[in-house]
Amino acid sequence: MRVGAVEMDTHRDETTGASLVGRTIDNSPRALIRYALAALVLTTALVWTSYLVRDVLILIYVAILVAIGLGPLVNSIEARRLPSLRRHVPRWLAILAIYVTLLGVVVGAAAVIVPPLVTQARDLWASAPRLLHTAQAWLLDRGLITREMSVQEAVQQSTLAGPDAVSTVLDAVTGVLGGVFGLFTILILSFYLLVDGERLAWQFVRMFPPAERPRVRDAAARVSRKVSAWLGGQLLLSGIIGASAALGLFLMDVPYFYVLALIAALGEMIPIVGPFLSAIPAVLVALAVSPAVALGVIVFFLVQQQIENHLLVPKLMERQVGVSAVFVIVALLLGGRLLGIVGAILAVPTAAIVQVLLEELWPDTSGEGRSISRVVD
Secondary structure, three states: OEEOOEEEEEEEOOOOOOEEEEEEEEOOHHHHHHHHHHHHHHHHHHHHHHHHOHHHHHHHHHHHHHHHHHHHHHHHHHOOEEOOOOEEOOHHHHHHHHHHHHHHHHHHHHHHHHHHHHHHHHHHHHOHHHHHHHHHHHHHHOOOOOOOOOHHHHHHHOHHHOOOHHHHHHHHHHHHHHHHHHHHHHHHHHHHHHHOHHHHHHHHHOOOOHHHHHHHHHHHHHHHHHHHHHHHHHHHHHHHHHHHHHHHHHHOOOOOHHHHHHHHHHHOOOOOHHHHHHHHHHHHHHHHHOHHHHHHHHHHHHHHHHHHHHHHHHHHHHHHHOOOHHHHHHHHHHHHHHHHHHHHHHHHHHHHHHHHHHHHHOOOOOOHHHHHHHHHO
C-alpha cells in the first residue's frame, strides 16, 4: 500500500485476519537528502577517526600480516607429535618456539656484528686526521678549498655541533624507543592472533551468507599462502643480497667482509633506506683501506641496488607470491609515496591481498586471462 510518498508493507494476521503494518520506507526527496547527509557525516567521521589513529591501524595491520604469514609454519609445527607425551605440540608452544628462534638469530647476528664494528669504528676514528688531511690535500691541489682544517674544526662546523644537537639526539632516541615499542606490540598482538587464529577465522567467515562461506574460506586460504610466500621471498632476497655482498667485498679485499655482508642482508629487509644504510658501514671500512677501495664499494652497492630494484624484487616476488612484476613495481611506488618505508614494506603483501579480492569480485570464468599469460610467457 502506498500513502503519498510513504510505502508501507502490509500483511494480515493469520489468527485475526487484521491488517498489520510492517516496515515503513520513506522515499520522499527530503528523506533521501537526510539519509545522504547522515551517510556523509558518518563516512567523514570514520575517515577522520581512522586518520587520527592511523599509526595504531598500521601496527594492527602489520601484526595481522605477520600472523597470516607465520600461520602455515605454526600449523606444521603444531601437527607434529611430541615423542615423550605422544600428543601434538600445543599451538602456543609452536608460536613460542618460532619467536625464540627468531630472537636467537637476532642475538647471534648482533654478537657477530657489533664487536668488529666497534673495533673498526675505533680504528677509523683514530685514522680520521690522516684521512682528512689526505682528502684536503687533494682538494687544495685542485683549488677547491683555500685552507686546511682539523678534525675538531670540522666537527664544530657540522650540524651536530650546533644548537639543534640536543633536539637531534632526542629525536633519534625517541624514534628508536618508538620503533622498539612498536615491534614489541606487533609481536605480542601477532602471538594472540596466532593462538586464536582458527576461532577468529571462523568468526570472520560466519559474517557471510552460508552459500558464500566456502568461497570466502578459499579466498582466505589463498591470502595466507601468498603472505607466507612473501615472507619466504623476503628471506630469500636477503640471502641473495648477503651472499653477493660477501663475494664482492671479499674480491675487493675489504676487512670484515662477512660482517658487512650480514649487515647488507639484514638491511634488505627494510625497503628504500635499508640497503643505503647497510652500505654505509662497508664504505667506512673500505675508506680505512683506501679511497679507491671505498669508491669501488660505492659503485658495487649502487649496481647491486639497481639490479635488486629492477630485476630481483619484481621477478622474485612474481614467482613467490604470484603477483605480476608490473603490479609489484606499482605497489612499491605507491606504498613508498603514501607511507614511506612502512608503505614500501607492506606494498607487496597488500598487492597480493588486493589481487585475491579482485579475482573473487571479477573471476575469470572464460580462461582467457590464463591463455594470455601463457602466450606472454
